[in-house]
Amino acid sequence: KLAGRACYRMYSAVDSEQGRRHQQLSEALVVSLKTAPEEFSVVFQPQLDLMTGKIAGYEALLRWCHPEFGPVSPADFVPLAENRGQIHELTEHLIRCVLQDLPNVPDRSLPEGCRIAINISPRQINDSRLEALLAPFFDRLNRLGCQPELEITETHMMNLSPRSLSRLAGFRKRGVVVAIDDFGTGYSSLAYLHTLPVQVLKIDRQFTRRLGEKSRDSRIVSAILGIADALDMEVVAEGIENEAQLEKLRELRCMRGQGFYLGRPAAFGAWLSGD
Ligand code: C2E
Ligand code: MG
Ligand code: MG
Ligand code: MG
Numbered sequence: 001k002l003a004g005r006a007c008y009r010m011y012s013a014v015d016s017e018q019g020r021r022h023q024q025l026s027e028a029l030v031v032s033l034k035t036a037p038e039e040f041s042v043v044f045q046p047q048l049d050l051m052t053g054k055i056a057g058y059e060a061l062l063r064w065c066h067p068e069f070g071p072v073s074p075a076d077f078v079p080l081a082e083n084r085g086q087i088h089e090l091t092e093h094l095i096r097c098v099l100q101d102l103p104n105v106p107d108r109s110l111p112e113g114c115r116i117a118i119n120i121s122p123r124q125i126n127d128s129r130l131e132a133l134l135a136p137f138f139d140r141l142n143r144l145g146c147q148p149e150l151e152i153t154e155t156h157m158m159n160l161s162p163r164s165l166s167r168l169a170g171f172r173k174r175g176v177v178v179a180i181d182d183f184g185t186g187y188s189s190l191a192y193l194h195t196l197p198v199q200v201l202k203i204d205r206q207f208t209r210r211l212g213e214k215s216r217d218s219r220i221v222s223a224i225l226g227i228a229d230a231l232d233m234e235v236v237a238e239g240i241e242n243e244a245q246l247e248k249l250r251e252l253r254c255m256r257g258q259g260f261y262l263g264r265p266a267a268f269g270a271w272l273s274g275d
Contacts, residue, residue, distance in 0.1 A: 029077055030086060039064055042101060044265065058114075060097075060117065104143075115146065118148075119152075149200070156186075158186065199233055203235060207220050235255065236256040236257065240262055
């Protein structure tokens, strides 16, 4: 593509260093998912109420550290798991790690009503095993007086089958929060959005990035806040990295935010002091 349109290059996966690493990683992942639970862990990134500055919830993000390849980004290994039909297994590890790290009984580390979000691959919503997979997660959060949240990327929200939509609606009826992740980068139809069992729009960080410098981006964020308001949805701004972005979001009356400036993803224990 870099060379321009209407031309081609010979490509051989075997010659490509990147292709080989990709293949090796993909095979290692399948093995690790089956035999090496200790290679997986989870970190939690806080979501703040931007008006009070208090923690309103956390997003759980999976980590994989392979003895040979070292830490691999979920941006790389999640698609690999999807391609290998291993996403169910991956989410099993995620849930196991989350349950291991969260307290068993209510304590001051998780305030009443606090949300814990996990990312769900769109394909999984078609999987009839999903309810059983998530049940222990829902049960634990219920016991803690917290709210479970499922994040699904926007790109796929619009392709869900009626069966998947009613599965999501079923979750929602049981008090599960459903969020559209990376909102603004997919192809949401506004006509369709209000029919989805969704409660939260997470504004993709590409719109947060130049907030405070580029007025066009603040108008886009403002428009998304308007849409959310009209649809009775909440908004979370992702990728807040500095004070200027935070100030701008407050000014626009965006109620929630997440980003390195507010808190980097970290082991749950790191948030325990909470003072
Ligand atoms: P996401 O759901 O949009 O998660 C947010 C990503 O943005 C995380 O990267 C987080 O570390 C990063 N981030 C947070 N704040 C900032 C910031 O201020 N600046 C910048 N530049 N980045 C920030 P991470 O952990 O590498 O995850 C990447 C993606 O991988 C996630 O994007 C999510 O789509 C996927 N993913 C992560 N964990 C899981 C999982 O357990 N299951 C599934 N299915 N997908 C997952
Ligand atoms: Mg997410
Ligand atoms: Mg996101
Ligand atoms: Mg993202």
